[in-house]
Amino acid sequence: MARLSRPEAEDLLYAEARLLDERRYDEWLGMLTADAVYWMPCNTDGVDPQREVSLVYDNYARLRDRIGRLASGVAHAQSPPSKTKRLVSNVQVEDSAEDDATVLSAFILYELRRGRERIFAGRGEYRIRCDDGRWKITSKKAVLVNNDEVIDNLTFIV
Amino acid sequence: MPSQLNLEELVQDTRVHRNIYLEQEIFELEMERIFERNWVFLGHESEVAEAGDYKTVPIGTQPAIMTRDEDGEIHVVMNRCMHRGASICQDQRGNSSSFRCWYHGWTYNNKGDLIGLPYANGYGSSFDKRKFGLIKAARVEKYRGLVFASLSPEVEKLTDYLAGAKYYIDLFMDLSPEGAVEARAGTHKYGYDGNWKFQMENGVDGYHPNFVHQAFFELQGKQLGRKVMQLFSGNSDYETKDLGNGHSILDMAPKRPVGSRPVSNILRGATSQAASDAYMQSLIGHYGQERTAEILAASNVNIAVFPNLLIIGIQFRMTIPISAKRTDVHLLPTTLKGVPDEINVARLRAHESFYGPSGGGAPDDVEMFNRCTDGLRVKGAEWLELSRGIEREHVDGDGITIGHITDEVPQRTFYRRWKAAMCGAAQAEQIKPLRVARTS
Numbered sequence: 256m257a258r259l260s261r262p263e264a265e266d267l268l269y270a271e272a273r274l275l276d277e278r279r280y281d282e283w284l285g286m287l288t289a290d291a292v293y294w295m296p297c298n299t300d301g302v303d304p305q306r307e308v309s310l311v312y313d314n315y316a317r318l319r320d321r322i323g324r325l326a327s328g329v330a331h332a333q334s335p336p337s338k339t340k341r342l343v344s345n346v347q348v349e350d351s352a353e354d355d356a357t358v359l360s361a362f363i364l365y366e367l368r369r370g371r372e373r374i375f376a377g378r379g380e381y382r383i384r385c386d387d388g389r390w391k392i393t394s395k396k397a398v399l400v401n402n403d404e405v406i407d408n409l410t411f412i413v
Numbered sequence: 414m415p416s417q418l419n420l421e422e423l424v425q426d427t428r429v430h431r432n433i434y435l436e437q438e439i440f441e442l443e444m445e446r447i448f449e450r451n452w453v454f455l456g457h458e459s460e461v462a463e464a465g466d467y468k469t470v471p472i473g474t475q476p477a478i479m480t481r482d483e484d485g486e487i488h489v490v491m492n493r494c495m496h497r498g499a500s501i502c503q504d505q506r507g508n509s510s511s512f513r514c515w516y517h518g519w520t521y522n523n524k525g526d527l528i529g530l531p532y533a534n535g536y537g538s539s540f541d542k543r544k545f546g547l548i549k550a551a552r553v554e555k556y557r558g559l560v561f562a563s564l565s566p567e568v569e570k571l572t573d574y575l576a577g578a579k580y581y582i583d584l585f586m587d588l589s590p591e592g593a594v595e596a597r598a599g600t601h602k603y604g605y606d607g608n609w610k611f612q613m614e615n616g617v618d619g620y621h622p623n624f625v626h627q628a629f630f631e632l633q634g635k636q637l638g639r640k641v642m643q644l645f646s647g648n649s650d651y652e653t654k655d656l657g658n659g660h661s662i663l664d665m666a667p668k669r670p671v672g673s674r675p676v677s678n679i680l681r682g683a684t685s686q687a688a689s690d691a692y693m694q695s696l697i698g699h700y701g702q703e704r705t706a707e708i709l710a711a712s713n714v715n716i717a718v719f720p721n722l723l724i725i726g727i728q729f730r731m732t733i734p735i736s737a738k739r740t741d742v743h744l745l746p747t748t749l750k751g752v753p754d755e756i757n758v759a760r761l762r763a764h765e766s767f768y769g770p771s772g773g774g775a776p777d778d779v780e781m782f783n784r785c786t787d788g789l790r791v792k793g794a795e796w797l798e799l800s801r802g803i804e805r806e807h808v809d810g811d812g813i814t815i816g817h818i819t820d821e822v823p824q825r826t827f828y829r830r831w832k833a834a835m836c837g838a839a840q841a842e843q844i845k846p847l848r849v850a851r852t853s
Contacts, residue, residue: 295771297599297600297601297769298599298600299599304761305754305758305761306598306748306757307598307599307761308598308599308600308601308746308761308764308765308769309599309761309765310601310765310769310770310771311765311771312761312762312765317766320632320766320773321773323632324628324629324632324773327627327628327631329627329628330628330777331625331777331780331781332776332777332779332780334780369783403505403602404602405602405603405604405741406602406603406604406770407603407604407605407606407770407779408603408605408770408776408779408780409770409771409776410770410771410776
């Protein structure tokens with residue numbers, strides 16, 4: 256399928272941002288490969304999730320559970336749900352190879368829940384792979400600027 | 414409806430008044446009468462494993478530093494320059510043999526002694542540097558690596574204070590074949606708009622899980638092929654226990670024989686057979702068959718140590734009071750020494766699945782604390798009811814009060830201790846009982 260271009264990478268990340276903002280989590284899951292890993296490090300930029308606790312370190316099965324819980328109607332921390340809007344920018348394609356690329360991004364995420372507004376910012380690191388003729392996310396690392404601070408309720412998907 | 418209540422009346426045998434969660438004046442008294450006069454949990458010694466290691470940690474609302482000196486001794490000093498009050502240590506963790514206040518350069522060693530006084534000849538001959546050491550916690554003691562400090566010297570020995578909780582802390586630590594855990598795997602930090610006592614009550618509340626955590630349990634039940642929610646239902650054989658001095662436990666050790674039990678509740682199905690077998694053999698090698706069975710049976714715990722420590726799952730949890738309606742919580746997940754790496758990785762993943770700001774369970778608890786703060790603004794309903802199980806609780810041969818898992822035995826013992834600390838001390842010192850006006 257050739258190499259991932261920056262416009263293609265941007266399209267992918269914008270589409271992802273929209274699905275997450277609209278809480279279309281099943282469709283979002285469809286953007287991931289079956290061996291995907293979603294990592295949101297805690298305390299640091301993330302060195303070794305096998306030795307450090309993470310905010311989220313989910314494989315595909317755990318992500319499916321997470322989404323199932325959020326859709327269960329009794330996920331109280333998301334009842335009412337967070338309304339979010341995220342801006343994704345500074346997209347760079349690195350280490351691009353045939354059918355495989357690393358994509359870096361920056362994001363700002365606005366959240367509104369129960370009348371309280373919060374802003375998160377961070378860096379995205381993606382591995383994108385061509386899977387059955389489609390570019391898919393095979394790993395996503397979301398490094399929050401405030402991941403070493405007290406964070407109330409971060410139960411929507413960043 | 415009482416329009417005014419004194420402090421002693423706010424906490425009764427089976428109910429507590431909403432003001433204890435809402436009034437800043439009561440919060441300030443809690444800081445003084447509980448957090449300044451009682452053992453307070455500060456962390457685990459492995460967090461300051463090496464000489465010079467330190468971490469900053471509050472005692473109540475006061476900033477302190479837990480340090481390890483070059484002789485291996487742990488000290489707790491207050492994070493306040495004795496010159497003009499600036500905090501002297503700005504990092505959450507680090508390694509340093511000294512702390513310099515960058516306001517005017519006063520410098521202290523990690524025992525708290527003033528060792529550097531810039532342009533010292535500006536001070537008169539009567540100035541005694543030895544009198545300007547950092548304020549130190551009056552007592553610092555450890556139990557199985559857990560570090561506690563007291564700002565008052567008038568506390569019993571920590572091992573006496575821990576009372577019945579000691580037995581269960583031992584079981585938790587002995588999940589390591591070496592009898593040692595480490596808390597160096599990072600810290601989950603979350604907060605909520607509510608009183609610190611909500612967290613302490615909830616950590617040993619066996620009545621809420623089937624409602625607050627229904628979504629989690631239903632998924633878990635499907636995966637494990639068993640009825641998880643049965644364990645917190647009216648038919649459960651799990652128990653609540655009053656461990657003395659305000660401490661308590663949700664005792665979830667199975668009542669049936671444990672011979673065929675898997676490695677641990679936490680790790681069920683999460684590790685390879687080889688890693689489980691190696692771990693099991695190692696435990697049996699160190700402790701023997703019988704003790705190993707006892708340790709594994711108790712591998713799923715919720716222990717509360719008054720006033721601010723919970724031991725839950727694999728974690729030490731520190732409740733940090735900020736104000737009457739604001740609380741921070743730090744979770745220190747532990748790793749076991751002397752086990753295959755795979756076991757510790759599985760523990761971390763199990764922890765993350767439920768706990769932390771993005772966990773599948775704990776944020777739902779936190780949501781309830783926020784909702785309590787919201788609901789308690791209603792006037793006219795002044796009391797929170799804690800009578801569940803009062804007629805069926807019983808005392809066992811060791812003098813431990815035991816209730817059903819869904820009973821409010823832990824909350825009642827917490828508030829007995831709270832009341833003794835808040836009112837007993839006040840009376841002893843002839844302080845006039847506080848008159849607390851209704852929230853206006």
